[in-house]
Amino acid sequence: MSDATAPDDVESDHDHEHHHHRGPGYATPQAAIEESEREKLAYVMSLYAGTDVDEPDFVAVVDLDPDSETYCEIVDRVEMPNRGDELHHFGWNACSSSCHVEGLERRHLIVPGQRSSRIHVVDTKERRNPELVEVIEPEEVFEYDLSAPHTVHCVPEGKIIISMLGDADGDLPGGFLELNDEFEIEGRWDPPGEIEMNYDYWYQPRQNVMVSTEWAAPKTYYPGFDLEDVEDGKYGRRLHFWDWEDGTVEQTIDLGEEGLIPLEVRFLHTPESTHGFVGTALSSNMFHFWEDRETGEYRAEKAIEFDAREHPDWDMPVPPLTTDILISMDDRYLFGSNWLHGEVWMYDISDPSNPRRADSLSVGGHFGEIQELQGRELTAGPQMLQLSLDGERLYWTTSLFSTWDDQFYPEEAERGSVMLKADVDPRKGTLELDEDFLVDFGECPAGPARAHEIRWPDGDCTSDVWQ
Amino acid sequence: MATHDVTLEWPNDPTRTVAVDADETVLQAAERAGEALPYGCRTGACGTCVGRLLEVDGGAAADDRTDEERTVDVDDAFAYRRAPRALKPRHRDDGYVLLCVATPEADCRIAVGSQIQSELVDNPWK
Numbered sequence: 001m002s003d004a005t006a007p008d009d010v011e012s013d014h015d016h017e018h019h020h021h022r023g024p025g026y027a028t029p030q031a032a033i034e035e036s037e038r039e040k041l042a043y044v045m046s047l048y049a050g051t052d053v054d055e056p057d058f059v060a061v062v063d064l065d066p067d068s069e070t071y072c073e074i075v076d077r078v079e080m081p082n083r084g085d086e087l088h089h090f091g092w093n094a095c096s097s098s099c100h101v102e103g104l105e106r107r108h109l110i111v112p113g114q115r116s117s118r119i120h121v122v123d124t125k126e127r128r129n130p131e132l133v134e135v136i137e138p139e140e141v142f143e144y145d146l147s148a149p150h151t152v153h154c155v156p157e158g159k160i161i162i163s164m165l166g167d168a169d170g171d172l173p174g175g176f177l178e179l180n181d182e183f184e185i186e187g188r189w190d191p192p193g194e195i196e197m198n199y200d201y202w203y204q205p206r207q208n209v210m211v212s213t214e215w216a217a218p219k220t221y222y223p224g225f226d227l228e229d230v231e232d233g234k235y236g237r238r239l240h241f242w243d244w245e246d247g248t249v250e251q252t253i254d255l256g257e258e259g260l261i262p263l264e265v266r267f268l269h270t271p272e273s274t275h276g277f278v279g280t281a282l283s284s285n286m287f288h289f290w291e292d293r294e295t296g297e298y299r300a301e302k303a304i305e306f307d308a309r310e311h312p313d314w315d316m317p318v319p320p321l322t323t324d325i326l327i328s329m330d331d332r333y334l335f336g337s338n339w340l341h342g343e344v345w346m347y348d349i350s351d352p353s354n355p356r357r358a359d360s361l362s363v364g365g366h367f368g369e370i371q372e373l374q375g376r377e378l379t380a381g382p383q384m385l386q387l388s389l390d391g392e393r394l395y396w397t398t399s400l401f402s403t404w405d406d407q408f409y410p411e412e413a414e415r416g417s418v419m420l421k422a423d424v425d426p427r428k429g430t431l432e433l434d435e436d437f438l439v440d441f442g443e444c445p446a447g448p449a450r451a452h453e454i455r456w457p458d459g460d461c462t463s464d465v466w467q
Numbered sequence: 468m469a470t471h472d473v474t475l476e477w478p479n480d481p482t483r484t485v486a487v488d489a490d491e492t493v494l495q496a497a498e499r500a501g502e503a504l505p506y507g508c509r510t511g512a513c514g515t516c517v518g519r520l521l522e523v524d525g526g527a528a529a530d531d532r533t534d535e536e537r538t539v540d541v542d543d544a545f546a547y548r549r550a551p552r553a554l555k556p557r558h559r560d561d562g563y564v565l566l567c568v569a570t571p572e573a574d575c576r577i578a579v580g581s582q583i584q585s586e587l588v589d590n591p592w593k
Contacts, residue, residue: 049505049507049515050505050507050515050581050584051505051581052477052503052505052580052581054503083503083506084505084506084507084509084515085507086507115507115508115513115515116507116508116509117508138508138509138510147508147510147512166512168510169510169512169552170508170510170511170512170513170552170553171512171552218508218512218513219512219513219552219553222507222508222512222513222514222515222553223513223514223517223553223554223584223587223588224514224584224585224587224588225588225591226555226588226591227591313593314592314593315592315593316591316592316593317592318592319592402515403514403515403584403585403588406584406585407585407588407589407590408590410585413581
């Protein structure tokens with residue numbers, strides 16, 4: 001069932017405009033759980049950037065239908081026109097934030113090149129055989145004194161906003177680039193100078209708030225992770241809370257030494273909530289943030305911490321490096337990955353100020369109990385996560401960023417990434433590795449590929465926002 | 468127009484020599500010659516295309532990366548059309564050069580391939 005036909009099944013008597021569901025996505029987060037079918041395909045960012053494989057990066061189409069003969073196989077590859085893009089994160093032209101906009105479809109994937117600053121548009125009308133339809137060349141992006149595109153969110157009325165981590169020189173400040181519904185650059189979304197560092201963002205329109213995080217200047221993180229740059233203050237540790245309508249920063253919170261490198265940031269899905277979480281990757285802490293209703297100011301507090309571990313082959317304790325997090329569509333669980341340790345975990349966040357560890361899996365990475373699946377060595381730990389809309393299947397890939405992979409898991413370049421899956425019981429709060437599921441990106445015809453962000457054709461737990 | 472011969476050395480592969488014109492970068496000349504070098508941003512910000520200078524004009528090399536034995540500075544051997552922002556001073560001292568923005572000013576030999584990039588940073592905890 002496509003998004004375009006979904007509304008016929010969900011006629012609503014509610015008079016609230018957001019329930020007149022004529023466009024893409026779902027009327028509410030709960031509707032996404034109830035109405036979605038099991039994900040049968042995944043789109044996965046796949047890359048050769050930074051290796052000697054003389055091929056462009058590609059969007060992999062992975063078969064997730066257990067009844068299919070090609071289950072767990074890459075059934076199509078949409079190759080980019082150039083080499084060296086470093087495909088990384090991507091997003092849709094439209095999601096549930098436009099669910100009341102008739103005629104708009106969730107159909108086009110916006111696929112940026114993190115290194116190249118080239119922005120691709122892929123038409124997924126044929127879900128198993130998507131097609132590259134538009135390319136915005138880096139020179140067009142540089143004209144707005146921006147580079148290094150990262151997070152893509154669609155915003156109501158068909159607009160697309162992309163977080164940009166650097167200026168045209170790969171230095172600071174970054175900002176946000178806005179595309180129109182014809183996939184042309186509309187301009188800069190934010191007035192220059194609101195922020196210096198940028199990374200991920202999420203918006204909660206009913207609360208008129210957007211939150212953005214900080215990695216570093218592209219010229220700092222592109223070549224690899226240098227601890228001296230942390231000591232020199234070249235990595236981020238702040239959260240920026242924006243006035244969503246005005247596009248201006250209203251409040252900045254410095255997370256301090258315990259909040260180094262805040263990366264993925266998620267508001268709860270319910271549009272009523274001002275609560276959210278951010279994973280500070282280097283400090284390996286989860287911060288909970290929320291609006292203090294008395295003062296109208298946002299507050300952030302460390303809510304979960306993960307400890308470094310001694311490793312016989314390492315001189316210093318190994319930090320977990322909590323590189324990705326996501327919130328289940330029912331807002332009950334926070335999932336996350338400890339990339340260096342080799343762990344995925346789920347915490348009960350039904351009381352967001354007091355997360356409660358529900359379960360975890362020790363797999364891959366430098367400490368994982370499971371180091372091999374179906375005879376395939378796993379090497380790197382769990383990294384980018386994606387959860388089924390019903391919250392019952394968690395998938396992940398293992399590449400972080402080509403240059404950082406080379407530092408911490410050099411084998412990833414030689415063997416390629418894997419995509420793995422765990423079955424989740426959201427009633428019992430448990431995770432179980434599905435040992436029958438393995439997608440081996442090491443088997444790609446041109447050579448072993450890295451795999452990064454994952455999306456489903458009908459929206460997922462990190463794509464959709466509700467007005 | 469001055470053209471310089473640049474010999475590209477991959478590990479475990481035959482070396483290739485390409486003639487680099489004064490108005491092009493090493494990366495552009497390699498592409499013209501059908502030699503695939505790694506690259507990313509093509510503006511000098513990301514370091515994916517980095518090579519390591521081994522020898523200039525048959526003279527001394529940065530090969531062993533000890534200052535005493537080097538006689539040619541990498542910054543004298545190349546003209547940059549944009550600043551090599553991805554490189555720190557220590558990288559430039561060690562002979563690293565960003566091939567996407569560098570034009571040679573002498574014949575030289577350069578170690579190339581994706582493993583050169585991974586020499587720029589170590590695992591800081593291991």
